[in-house]
Amino acid sequence: MNVLFVFPSEREASVANFRRAPLVCDSGTLAGDVVAAELSESRPDLVLLSGFCGSLDPSLKPGSLILGRQVIAPGEDVIDPDRLMVEEIRSGLRASGLPFVYSRLLTVPAPAATRAAKRELWNEFGAGGVDMETYWVAEACRKARVNWIAVRAVLDTSSQALPRSLHAWERPGDEALTAAGAIRHPAEWPAYVRLASQYRAARRSLAAALPHVVRAVRDAKTVETLELV
Amino acid sequence: MSPGYDYPNAPNQKVFMQRGQMIAKFEELLALPDRKDWNFIDSPLFLDFLQGKVAMQCTAWGNPCRTVMGWQRPCYLMNEGYVPTFKQLMEETEWDRYGYGRDARCTNCMAHCGYEATAVEATLKNPVHGVRAGMAALLGKQAS
Numbered sequence: 001m002n003v004l005f006v007f008p009s010e011r012e013a014s015v016a017n018f019r020r021a022p023l024v025c026d027s028g029t030l031a032g033d034v035v036a037a038e039l040s041e042s043r044p045d046l047v048l049l050s051g052f053c054g055s056l057d058p059s060l061k062p063g064s065l066i067l068g069r070q071v072i073a074p075g076e077d078v079i080d081p082d083r084l085m086v087e088e089i090r091s092g093l094r095a096s097g098l099p100f101v102y103s104r105l106l107t108v109p110a111p112a113a114t115r116a117a118k119r120e121l122w123n124e125f126g127a128g129g130v131d132m133e134t135y136w137v138a139e140a141c142r143k144a145r146v147n148w149i150a151v152r153a154v155l156d157t158s159s160q161a162l163p164r165s166l167h168a169w170e171r172p173g174d175e176a177l178t179a180a181g182a183i184r185h186p187a188e189w190p191a192y193v194r195l196a197s198q199y200r201a202a203r204r205s206l207a208a209a210l211p212h213v214v215r216a217v218r219d220a221k222t223v224e225t226l227e228l229v
Numbered sequence: 230m231s232p233g234y235d236y237p238n239a240p241n242q243k244v245f246m247q248r249g250q251m252i253a254k255f256e257e258l259l260a261l262p263d264r265k266d267w268n269f270i271d272s273p274l275f276l277d278f279l280q281g282k283v284a285m286q287c288t289a290w291g292n293p294c295r296t297v298m299g300w301q302r303p304c305y306l307m308n309e310g311y312v313p314t315f316k317q318l319m320e321e322t323e324w325d326r327y328g329y330g331r332d333a334r335c336t337n338c339m340a341h342c343g344y345e346a347t348a349v350e351a352t353l354k355n356p357v358h359g360v361r362a363g364m365a366a367l368l369g370k371q372a373s
Contacts, residue, residue, distance in 0.1 A: 056284070056330075057286050057328075057329075057330060059286035059328070069331065094323070101326075101328075101331060103330045103331045104331075118284070119282075119283070122284045123249070123281050123284070124249070126329045126336060128330045128331065
């Protein structure tokens, strides 16, 4: 099976070694454009989007894994991944013993930065995780009639406010600007230290999960290969 | 006190509220002037949850349901079969698969059987919530 691995940033793409270089899609609607452009040139059997996310589900901790049950964005319709494929991956992850949840993902245009914002999004959308790419990538896949799945690792929790200098973050290229803002505000440093520790947990989880996801994809019984009983 | 669960087999589906409507209704109810005269046996945190002030995930195993058929999984509102022992219920049920955002049947469920258990667990972990719940129990009123 030909799988296209997609990550929002080089940093997230570096969690594992891939035989073929993964696609870095950036954030926001641009992520959809990047994937759509790639799908117009190649024809993978599956797009596997992975990376970090914020948690809206209060039961999730840094490093918790979320296998996308479906994805939604404000004002948009829900998009479901291929049920058969996602069930295969769910079974594979469960067999691996890695803790994960099978939940909805929400895609928003800006970081969900405060506890109140996260609570509001949780009450309205009931999504376990929040990110800035999944919906647009899923939409590009839907238009190209290519299956997709999303596996995310929680970076920041629902009870955690992000440092103020991160609130305006829009895309991976903003990291230098964010760092400059953080340097000017020492009061935010403890929050960044905490995030750095959580980043390591999220990275470890993703690195542990991806081989199992890949194995499950490889072993998946697609509709064409299912034997008739 | 608990909002109802939207049983999919109920003949009249129009009587059930959506999650947003439930939150708005409880906000309205618990802001009434008579509120100070009402005593609830619910934990203060669960009442906060009903008003959308606190985010919670369901603890589906928090109030296990035992029937003549055995232990019902995953909770008493949804039925995915029975197991003969409590150990099997706890160890063989995929608990992470159930809850708000995880199962479509849980979308409009804010029932006490799953969320009061979460509230109790959070109350025991956090001294502030613990003191608040203790005061509510001793004084017979819910601290706001």
